[in-house]
Amino acid sequence: MNLSRLFPLLLAAPIALASCSKDNDSSSATSSKLQVRMTDAPGDYQQVVLDVRQIEVHLKEDTNPDGWQVLPFQAQTINILEYVNGRSALLVDTDFAPGDLKEVRLILGPDSYLIGRDGQRYDLKTPSGQTSGVKLKLDKATLREKETFQLLLDFDVAKSIVERGNWKPGNDKKERYLLKPVVRVLAQDIRGGLRGTITPAAALPQVLAIRSSITVPDTFSTAADASGAFQLSSLPSGTYRVQFYPSTTAPANQPAYKVVTRTGVTVTNDQVTDLGQVSVN
Structure with missing residues (x-):
């Protein structure tokens, strides 16, 4: 997966990637x-x-x-x-x-x-x-x-x-x-999961969790809400690379938002891994 080519699309609109968790899809709500x-x-x-x-x-x-x-x-x-x-x-x-x-x-x-x-x-x-x-x-x-x-x-x-x-x-x-x-x-x-909080919340990043412990890697996606919180549910256990792509531009008086990557994130079945606060500037 070439994420550098994907990045411009992330800025323009919410991405549509194959995912095990499509909580925002009303057609599959139940x-x-x-x-x-x-x-x-x-x-x-x-x-x-x-x-x-x-x-x-x-x-x-x-x-x-x-x-x-x-x-x-x-x-x-x-x-x-x-x-x-x-x-x-x-x-x-x-x-x-x-x-x-x-x-x-x-x-x-x-x-x-x-x-x-x-x-x-x-x-x-x-x-x-x-x-x-x-x-x-x-x-x-x-x-x-x-x-x-x-x-x-x-x-x-x-x-x-x-x-x-x-x-x-x-x-x-x-x-x-x-x-x-x-x-x-x-x-x-x-029933594994990931959660955390983005700071500044105004960055409104897209969140990609890429399970790198298998071939071909699985990719799961969500977006942080207005408070900066995010959660991915129904993730298979494994080792993940989690990437955060800001979808907005920082105000002129603040440091620029940047893409942040966390590697070696472990997800275990029946548990939610908390990444805590993730800064994107």
Whole structure:
């Protein structure tokens, strides 16, 4: 994200960035926020690329085939080995009606592959019985109004990729490996937060909280009110870089307002991190 290019826009009007907290959006005042992320345990390959086509959640009992709802997701290939050791890929971030979720289904296409330690590409074939998708049951997954709920899909590469016992060097590379996804799903409310007070309050800054502990970084935004106070809610836990962009110009008899950055800010679930007073001059 190039913030230097973004800065002129911040001065002109409130920014419109993807955010887990849209408290000012009246159209979603009573909705929940649903996120789906994917992470991985390390595997002994250079790359493992998954062809992810569709993500769905089931809202009704198992016996009801009409309970599936397709989530807004653009089909894409994901090198899952880029998302290890606490990193995760954000797949879905959407407003969603409060209520219970029963299952999540991950539908993979035919174009998954891996790059082995030998540098060769091997297609990953999916057994015919799994072409309808990987279904994962959810236990006590309830979305509540104005809160963010996250489904973290923990993909286990080491268990998911199976080498055929009768394959030998020189055989068709498409026949060496099978993809039998082993995925664990972690469901959790996201209730971390940030707050503080800007001085001088007349600077009316935009506030960006950028979660730098993941790839690609998440960005959340809000604006300080007339008293200088600000708060961001429903933040995932992690380490953030918080930036303050004044939206007004200081009076002639005062020091100029400036962009201020706080780094290494820790957000913990179920807690609000207080940044105290932040001076922008």
